[in-house]
Structure formats: structure tokens, C-alpha cells
Amino acid sequence: MKINWNYIKAFALLILVVFLYSFSAKRHATRNLKSVEVAFTNGENLYITENAVNKLLIVNPDSVQNVSKEILVLNKLESVLDNHDMIEDAEVYLTVDGSLGTLITQRKPIARVANKKHFYIDTNGKKMPLSANYSARVPWVSNISEKEIAEIFPLLKKIEKDEFLTKHITAIDRLENGDYKLQLRTLDFEVLFGKISAIERKVDNFKAFYKKAYIDKKLDAYTSVNLQFENQVVCTKK
Template identity: 30%
Template sequence: MLTILTAAVGATEYRRQQRVCTQISVAIEHEGAESFVGEREIRGLLQQREKSIIGLPLNALELKQLEHRVLSNPYVERVNIYYDLEGKVHVAVQQSRPVARLIHSKLPDAYVSTTGKLLPLSGRHTARVMLVGGELVPKLIKGNWTQDSISIQLLSLAKYIEQDDFWRAQIAQMDINQQGEVVLHPQVGRQTIKFGKPDQISEKFDKLKLFYQQILPRKGWNHYTKVNLTYENQIVCD
């Protein structure tokens, strides 16, 4: 019995070693008309030593190296590559998702993703996200959004706006000065909104919502030109 079992295990291992890659299956999260990366681009990166992996023995595939190649596409946030018993290689891709677009007259525009990753613009798709301008943009375009304290706060602010249907539709742009203070520009209405430092985010937006729900209906959308949210428990309108 031991001899038979040993022979069976050996045969199974031999067949495993002889299996080759027969097919590549690419699954891209949220792939569609608004995708920054498509299956064609991913397949183009799936080469090992400049050759297609189809036909190569599965045990010769350098999966981590292939994942690094796919991650070289800036719009790929995460990737997981594995193969099954039939020889099919599966590639599961999670795209980077922009929350804001950094704009500056002297620098190329760039996106920042939900994880703080800076992304170049894409010829494949233009994301409809909030614009970020102002004096601090050159530093933001070249900086690290996951380590700098102001950038971390600004990313939290951008994500808060992006995750709320009303604010995502209403806030068109935020400008940031050298001190990291924020001014918001709405889609509807001619007010500039002084947000101040990107802190106490939910509290400040609660006050701004009160302005839209209770003050503007009485005074009219174009009655005020400035709204200041920086004072505690107050809304100052001019």
C-alpha cells in the first residue's frame, strides 16, 4: 500500500510539473467605458523573458515578477496572479480610482487616487473628479500623499467629498494656499467657501449643509459671495 501511495503521489507530482499555461484569464474590477486600464494592456505586460507565458510550464512561471510587471502600469492599484489545475493563469486587477485632479499652469496635470497615489492623465479615459488648484499644487504634485501631514488631511477631504453624492456634484474645485488652507468653489451659486485647514471635515460640511438648506432658500442663491466655515459653531456670510 505504501508503494502504491508513493507511486500515486509521484505520478501526480510529475503531471503537475508537466502542466503548461494553456490560457490567460484577466479580470479587471469595475472594467467598462470609464476604465483607465483594459485587458489588452494587461495582457501586453504578461510576458516572461520577453515571451508569452502561454505554453510555458506552470512551475516555471515567476508569478511575483509578473505581478510587478502589471503593477508598472500606474493605473493598477493591486494585482493577484495565480493558476489553476487546468493550466489557466488568472490575473485579478484592481484599478486605481482618482478622487481629484491637480491642475497648475506650469506643470502637467495629475490625478490623486483614493490611496494617495499620483497618476498621470490617461488618453483612454478622463475622470470627472474635483479639481485642485492653488499655490500648494507644485508641492502636492511632487510630494508623497501618504506621509506628509497636510497631504493626508487633503486626501481625507477629497475622499469625503467624493463619497457624498451631493458634495461630489456641488463642489467643483478646491484651492489651497501655501499654509494649507482650503477655499471651495461650488458648481451652483457664486459663493466662495472658506474652509480653512482640512480638519473637522464633517463638522464644517454640516454647517455648509445648514447654509444650503436654511439660509439660501430665504436669501437666494446669489445673495452672498463669501461663506466662512472656520469659526466654531458659526457660519459667517458676506
């Protein structure tokens, strides 16, 4: 019987490739980590520091070389980071040069609630604790409970997205009847917003009033501006 040496060579080559791949993969898995690289989306690490992220990973620059890559479970590390009060999303990965990479997206507060224990409301309408590292410059909200976060959230989102409102509104107060009152940064009058309804119409009416009063140089002539009524702004003069 004639031996087909081509088949034998091909089979031997396949075995060699599998062996080398397995050997390489094993060495790669057991190789110690070179370093930990922490990055933040938008380059911001206002509410949680790089050192705090390292501690969550149970890794720091002094001991990272002693951690074998085969003991790392990336999904578990991501879960640990995602459960942190200041983190909205985390990605954990291994780089080709043997580093552990993390990409952190922090939660973003859009209001601060002045309750018995202060807390933030974030961009998703969730309660967020204050940070020891940074104090956000956001409107203060008073006289609301946690169950009323959902009620005020549409107004807070509108303020966050609107440059004019962000510039002028510094505080929001919920009155006993469920109406809301807005306080402004530099103007000496209060804005009676009413219930959290018809937000777009009320904001448009307020902007139209502000523009006309600014042109007429009468912004200092009022004690209050009421936006509750349909298609009109009712002002109280000093």
C-alpha cells in the same frame, strides 16, 4: 519465517501512489497554459486595459499556448503587476483547467491636481499619473505641490465619501495664506473653507446653510460663503 504479504502489498501500493502522483504533477507542471483570464474587481477596467495586463505578463492570446506552466513564477508576476502605476493590487493564480487567472484592483483617483504636469491623488493619498484610457470626473485642485498632498488629503476623502459634497464641489484652490477655497458645480458663489481643520463641523455648517437657503430660495443671493468661524456661516450678499 512467515512472510506478511499484507505489508508487502501495502508498501507496493504506496510506491505506486507516489509514482503516479509524481508523474501527474510533472505532466501538470509542464503542460502548456490554455489561456489567460483577466478580471477586474467591481468589473471596472477604466485606467488599465486587459491587453495592457497581458503585456505586463509577457503573454497574449496568440502566444499563451506556448508558455509552459513550469516557467511561471506567480509571485513574480504579481510583483510586476503591483508595480504598475494604475494597479493597487493584483492576484495571479493557476486554474484547474490550465488557465492563468489574474484579478486586478485598479487605483482610484479622488482629485486631479492642475500643476505644471497634471496628476491624480488616489484613495490612499498617493500621487497617481493620468491615464491614456480614461479621464476621471473628480474635483480639480490647484496651487498645491506634492508635499501638500498630505495636507489636503483629509478634505478630499471627506468629499469622496459624502454624496452631497461629491455632487456640488468641482474645484479646490489653495490660497497664498494656506486657506482653501471651494468652487461649486451649479451655484454662483464660492466657499471659503479656511485651513484643513474642523472638517466635520464646517461641512455640517455648510449643509445647514444650504438647506435653509434652498428652502428660502436664496441660493443665488450670495457671492461667497465663509465657513472659517466657529458655529456660524458668514455670507456676503451680491
